[in-house]
Amino acid sequence: MTGVLPSQRLEQMIAQGQISGSPSVIPEQIQPASLDLRLGSVAYRVRASFLAGHGRRVEDRLKEFEMHRIDLTDGAVLEKGCVYVVPLMESLDLPDGLQAVANAKSSTGRLDLLTRTITDGGAEFDRIALGYKGPLYAEICPRSFSVLVRPGMRLNQIRFREGQAVLDDTEMHALHASDVLVNGEALIDDGLGFSVDLKPEGTDLVGYRAKPHTGVIDLDNIGHYDPSEYWEEVRSKDGQIILDPGAFYILVSREAVHIPPAYAAEMAPYLAMVGEFRVHYAGFFDPGFGHSAAGGTGSRGVLEVRCHEAPFVLEHGQVVGRLVYEHMAEVPQQLYGAGIASNYQGQGLKLSKHFAAPA
Numbered sequence: 001m002t003g004v005l006p007s008q009r010l011e012q013m014i015a016q017g018q019i020s021g022s023p024s025v026i027p028e029q030i031q032p033a034s035l036d037l038r039l040g041s042v043a044y045r046v047r048a049s050f051l052a053g054h055g056r057r058v059e060d061r062l063k064e065f066e067m068h069r070i071d072l073t074d075g076a077v078l079e080k081g082c083v084y085v086v087p088l089m090e091s092l093d094l095p096d097g098l099q100a101v102a103n104a105k106s107s108t109g110r111l112d113l114l115t116r117t118i119t120d121g122g123a124e125f126d127r128i129a130l131g132y133k134g135p136l137y138a139e140i141c142p143r144s145f146s147v148l149v150r151p152g153m154r155l156n157q158i159r160f161r162e163g164q165a166v167l168d169d170t171e172m173h174a175l176h177a178s179d180v181l182v183n184g185e186a187l188i189d190d191g192l193g194f195s196v197d198l199k200p201e202g203t204d205l206v207g208y209r210a211k212p213h214t215g216v217i218d219l220d221n222i223g224h225y226d227p228s229e230y231w232e233e234v235r236s237k238d239g240q241i242i243l244d245p246g247a248f249y250i251l252v253s254r255e256a257v258h259i260p261p262a263y264a265a266e267m268a269p270y271l272a273m274v275g276e277f278r279v280h281y282a283g284f285f286d287p288g289f290g291h292s293a294a295g296g297t298g299s300r301g302v303l304e305v306r307c308h309e310a311p312f313v314l315e316h317g318q319v320v321g322r323l324v325y326e327h328m329a330e331v332p333q334q335l336y337g338a339g340i341a342s343n344y345q346g347q348g349l350k351l352s353k354h355f356a357a358p359a
Contacts (some may be wrong), residue, residue: 002163003329004033004264006287010160018098021090021239030288032332033264034107036154037117037136043070043149046083049139057120058085058137072151076102077216080146085118088136089152092128092158100128102136102158103266103283109304110352111217112144112248113209115155128158143306144210144248145230148218155219159264159284165326167263173327175260181325182255191268191322193278194301197254198316199239200349204239205252207234208351217354226353239316243307252349253301254317259289260274261331265323267301278306279321287328288335300348 003112007030013019014055019035029036045063052058070076070084078084094100102117103126114329116125120134128136138156149155160181167175175181187193198206208231217225234241234249243249259265290299303320314320351358 001329003161003165003327004070005160005162006328006330006332007032009329010038012033014158018093018095019090020093023089024129025090026093029155032334033328034157034159034284034286035090036157037102037138039072039138039149039151039155040087040089041072041151043072043078043084043086043140044077045070046070046085049083049141052118052120052122054121054123056123058118058135059120065097074151075148075150075218077146077148078140079146080142082141084087084140086138086140087358088117088138090158091135092195093133094128096131098160098162099130100132100158100160101266102126102128102156104156105154105220107352108155110302111147111354112142112304112306113147113155114141114143115139117156117158118189135258143271145214146216148220150220153219157284159324162329165329167325167327175263175325179260180258181260182257184255187241187319189322191324192257192265193319194257194267194303194321195254195317195319195321196303196314197300198236198241198251198314200252204235205233205349206238207249207349208232209234209244209250210248219354222353223356225355227351227358231351241310241314243305243314245307245309245311247307249303249305249307250349250351251303251305251314253303256300257285257290258299259285259287259325261287261339262328263287263325263333264328265289268322268324278308279303285323286335287332302350338355 010030014025044062045067050061104115108115116139118137118139121126169188176186207356211230214230264287303349
């Protein structure tokens with residue numbers, strides 16, 4: 001079967017030893033179309049980000065770049081601006097026809113916590129080769145906030161697929177006609193276009209900007225932190241804001257999107273030529289996101305935006321990203337938001353789960 005593997009297939013892969021863990025994978029890691037990956041017990045502080053490269057092992061490359069290692073057993077702080085490599089508890093033994101892609105989890109991206117997966121022999125971040133057999137590692141670079149981590153924390157996730165499952169524009173138009181993928185007009189061009197909402201109804205609050213000097217965030221603390229200690233409110237009365245180079249913003253899409261149960265989606269960056277910024281570190285959208293039967297009526301996409309070299313004017317309705325839809329190999333037995341711990345079903349402008357609701 002062609003498509004993204006659902007939760008029940010992930011359970012089969014675990015039972016067959018194609019996915020293994022030390023300690024064993026737990027049910028809470030299994031999502032509708034992905035598997036959460038767990039941090040191991042040691043972090044390596046490295047001089048620079050790196051890829052293993054063809055025919056080389058991450059373990060060997062660590063000897064080149066390691067500065068020191070940190071025991072995470074009792075919790076340890078990963079400092080803002082530093083790069084770490086953490087061996088994950090999971091490893092893979094994939095059959096030849098199966099490939100995988102990894103991505104940061106939503107809460108990880110909303111903290112500007114750059115987290116990417118690297119593998120032995122890997123020449124790309126977050127891309128796991130067909131038939132890969134070996135360990136997995138997370139490269140972690142806190143960009144805005146220093147964070148306290150412990151073994152077993154789940155910062156990134158992995159999605160498995162068989163064959164080519166991406167919908168082309170003709171299929172996207174047909175799916176939108178039958179299932180309504182987005183409220184309003186659908187901009188379909190190599191995926192479903194996402195634009196930014198800078199004219200929200202009833203308020204001039206359009207987003208948040210990370211403060212440059214803050215305290216540590218313990219990733220186990222949910223609903224704990226005062227947003228005003230970590231974020232500045234971004235307001236606009238004219239539907240535009242100026243992005244500052246090096247600053248990190250949380251914004252929201254103008255569109256409420258819908259992922260039907262038989263599909264999964266991934267957020268892809270828009271063309272760099274449209275502006276000096278990057279959108280979305282956490283790109284997986286699960287089957288059932290925004291789906292009415294799973295407790296959603298269309299859900300906004302939260303945009304994680306970092307401006308690059310030059311100040312840039314972002315305007316209401318500007319297209320900043322696109323959702324690429326894929327077929328599921330089967331409909332998952334459990335949909336996003338329907339009885340599982342889904343933090344962002346029906347969301348609007350929302351910070352990560354670590355922050356208390358703004359007053």
